[in-house]
Amino acid sequence: MVLDLSSLLSGKSSRLDFEYEITQEDEENAILPPDDVSFTAPVRVKGYVTDNAGYMSLKASAEIDYKSRCARCLEDIFGTFILEFNRTVATLGTLQDEANDEYVVVKNGILDIDRELVEDLMLEFPPKLLCKEECAGLCPKCGKSLNFGECGCPKKKEIDPRLAILQKLLENDE
Ligand SMILES: [Zn+2]
Numbered sequence: 001m002v003l004d005l006s007s008l009l010s011g012k013s014s015r016l017d018f019e020y021e022i023t024q025e026d027e028e029n030a031i032l033p034p035d036d037v038s039f040t041a042p043v044r045v046k047g048y049v050t051d052n053a054g055y056m057s058l059k060a061s062a063e064i065d066y067k068s069r070c071a072r073c074l075e076d077i078f079g080t081f082i083l084e085f086n087r088t089v090a091t092l093g094t095l096q097d098e099a100n101d102e103y104v105v106v107k108n109g110i111l112d113i114d115r116e117l118v119e120d121l122m123l124e125f126p127p128k129l130l131c132k133e134e135c136a137g138l139c140p141k142c143g144k145s146l147n148f149g150e151c152g153c154p155k156k157k158e159i160d161p162r163l164a165i166l167q168k169l170l171e172n173d174e
């Protein structure tokens, strides 16, 4: 969505609040989820721009609901990812380097942060999601989730290599 900052630029007001959604139908700002992730709702954007004697700054947060799978046990997980998006607002032509990502640029009184917001969102979205921090994962033998207790497979014992030789000799003896 475009934000009209003319009231701030003309000094008529010193704060502009905004709240809107970026939907999946907004092709210009298409949100491509990482593998194994689907976004289940529009991005909810909320924030404000303040003007402090000509110095404008923007504070926003963007929330998106997702569905994914635990990287260890493959259980479905649902969650909400929140991105903080804070920038200094500069008017067109006042910046040496307009690609500097601490800034967003107002053009003809209009500010559009959606492209950058969506890019940031995809960049910061966690590459690996777990159902819980201490997820025990799956048994490599039988594939059962170990979050609900032992699966019953015999555990591999760590054998001292010196004892292993002895054990081999004993096995040959049998
Ligand atoms: Zn898990």
Ligand SMILES: [Zn+2]
Residues within 6 Å of the ligand: 139, 140, 141, 142, 143, 144, 151, 152, 153
């Ligand atoms: Zn098992």
